[in-house]
Amino acid sequence: MTYAVAPPWRKSSTLAPWERRGRYATLEADSYVTPAAPAGSHPLAEPALSAALRARAEAIEVAFGAVEPAVRGIVPRQFEPGFAQSACEELRAALGIDVPPAMLRATWTSPLDARALYARSVLGTFCRLVERGFDRNLAGLAEGDDAEALVHRWGFHAVDVTPCADGRLGGLVDYILRVPPALVASRTPYAGAMFDVEEALRAWETAELRRREEGRSAVVPARYLKIGVYHFSSVDPAHAGCAAHGSDAVRAATALLERLQQFEEAVRRLHGSVAAVATLLVGVDTDTDAIRVHVPDASGRLSLERAVDNAALYEATKNVSREAAKEIVRDAVAACAGVSANDAATEGMRWFCGYLLKNNLGQVDAVRAWHGGSYADRGHTERLIVAGDPMEDVALRNLAFQAQLTTVEEGAADLDVGMKILRERHEAQDLCVPVLVHVRYDRQIPGAHLRAEARARRLREAIFARYARIEPFPDPYVEAFVRGGEGALEAVA
């Protein structure tokens, strides 16, 4: 059962601690606090932020939309004299990318490999967008220097998000949750959000050690928050849900909740600290982007049945004042936690849940305004797979399937889900699946660059080996890159 909120319209003059203070985000103007807002203008909508996010989405769509016409356009002229040179220039002009001359050499016995050229152009476009460096903070998500203070105010010292690798959650942080990138310390997607508990434990140990080194533990007792994100489809639940869990929302949520509990229990048993870790379970309806927040109860326990559903909350708040809407969110969270709205012990987590719900109402509003309630592409339209370390720079719904893996041997199940999804669409059009291998390294660790290159090469070979064997046609098209910190992508030979 999900709490659709029984709202006692309480008044409060205090601003909630989730108020944005960013450039576009300061939507405190009275004009938005209208009792009955018109469609697309929910009292908690953030039109300026939504517009900025939409502009970014459109810029990304335009860039990828240009690939097929550009490649198609040059193919018929491949036997003309001077083709390689002119095609290279054309692609540079149309897509802003440089294609290696060898890919543009065509003879009557060896014509262009247009499928490889297309895949290369998709990857090149992705890399160009990464390098263009969308300033995610400019999109109005920034809380500036406040991000860390904000997190601390909620009682957390780090926020770790583990979503499903599904491309429809690609815009999770920026679009769906609308939280500042600085707020999320790490994001590691896995098929079905099935993260490795031992690996998560090591990540926690690293974060905890850093916290102690910085002497933060002595100042404020703060917890490490791990958020697991599953997803489902409200329009076509039996087919458009999570592929890794057979499109079964209950199965997806159950499995993820179990992992979160295992992780929490492991930290407790091995490090003896009861208060070291908090967990949160969040569901996303990939048709409407509405989230479902499983608010922990007073003892920190999560439940599949107890959740605040933002689809219902949207309806309950769309015709009230801004302040009243916030009250409704606040009360729904408290009711779900089973505590009073003034309970001090659960305050930090409740504020955080309210912050996520309120932000997400803005996204639900935007999806309704632009897509008539839900996305037209409720299935998969991902353009590439990112395999290796996650890449957040070009975050957009349905753009990339991100498979977090160190080796294909252990990550094969994840990658298989992605390959199956992308092959369906690409094979129908006689296209290769573009795969970008991405390995991060820490510039501070001597030798890390060379080891990252070796790992990227190994992943590239393992992907070829696995998918060429299973089904020879069409092969995936794989290129490998490494990246040190926030530096440029470096192609690996």
Add this chain to the structure above:
Amino acid sequence: MTYAVAPPWRKSSTLAPWERRGRYATLEADSYVTPAAPAGSHPLAEPALSAALRARAEAIEVAFGAVEPAVRGIVPRQFEPGFAQSACEELRAALGIDVPPAMLRATWTSPLDARALYARSVLGTFCRLVERGFDRNLAGLAEGDDAEALVHRWGFHAVDVTPCADGRLGGLVDYILRVPPALVASRTPYAGAMFDVEEALRAWETAELRRREEGRSAVVPARYLKIGVYHFSSVDPAHAGCAAHGSDAVRAATALLERLQQFEEAVRRLHGSVAAVATLLVGVDTDTDAIRVHVPDASGRLSLERAVDNAALYEATKNVSREAAKEIVRDAVAACAGVSANDAATEGMRWFCGYLLKNNLGQVDAVRAWHGGSYADRGHTERLIVAGDPMEDVALRNLAFQAQLTTVEEGAADLDVGMKILRERHEAQDLCVPVLVHVRYDRQIPGAHLRAEARARRLREAIFARYARIEPFPDPYVEAFVRGGEGALEAVA
């Protein structure tokens, strides 16, 4: 250049801090302090400990030596009535192992797979020895409760040993270095000792967090000691050295030194603590078991050229009194470090190096006494490969090639070295290479047991896949086991 010691026979009434206090180890009796000790009775020899170690080695050899005769013996009778039953009983009586009935069923069209039966019996024997649980402390290595105190006295809070995976270093901790097992917090062998710096960093972070949690950091400033161990052959340097480094001792030592420096530098850069980590480089002559200790200088720097060579030290000390011998060791270490023997800043590390050298003189003495100076089997005679997590329980020279790996994909280079080594010997005798997949798990982590089984199965399949493809005959014979803590080995179906 290695320091072969210029000994100023200084007198000292204080016992060195490396004196053993265990059951066999208290060799303080005057009888051993003879000015000119007979062969096999070096003044720093530990005959009782050596005898105990030898008895253990012989028990292990006898157990494995019984496998071939037992299996050979039953093969000619495979077509007799009641064979499966009687063979099963015979193998149990001869080897103490239970062979699955299916392996003992023979018909005139499907005779016994004697190669599989042999390999299975080798693995079964290994498992039986693990379960018999040689009490390594009973071998006289124990310092009892003193191990931790001892480590702290040297200024370390944990000792991490990274040797080459070569089977000739199998007895490194018990035989060659003769240190109590409790003293070594972790031992992870890699082919050529080429450990992964990022993985080592994570292991350090885990240890450092634990230390801080236990509040030990506040009491004594102590360092994490990482020891890298390479090896070489004094008798046949060009062929019987480290296979992973082309039997080139300088190459092996150079590569390992570089890794150690990268590790130290990574901890320094990422965690800012100059004094957090100490590194030590040790070489082993696999013909004589004599070690070469690259003592750090006053600033903690290691050098390939600066080392105390225990082969030379053995000669320099064999005809002096016990006290004089200790003085020689002490002075050799100080000379190598380039400090006076009273230098307080380097005292802990120098004591530790002296402890290793003195212990190892006992092993050099034992090898000389039993093998006439050097081992007869200077090459490889390993009986199995242990792949996955290291297994210390049955530690003996040339018994097992231990390949530390999480996946075959990233550990293939290590495993290839081991397969190449074992195939040479096994193929010549028309035998399969027995491979034991071993995955440890932490009983405290919920779900860890199931994940360990999955990992063990994945490793087993990946090993089959890799080596069946490269060379179909003879295949490796692979069985998988998991183990929680110090519990029993659990076979994975």
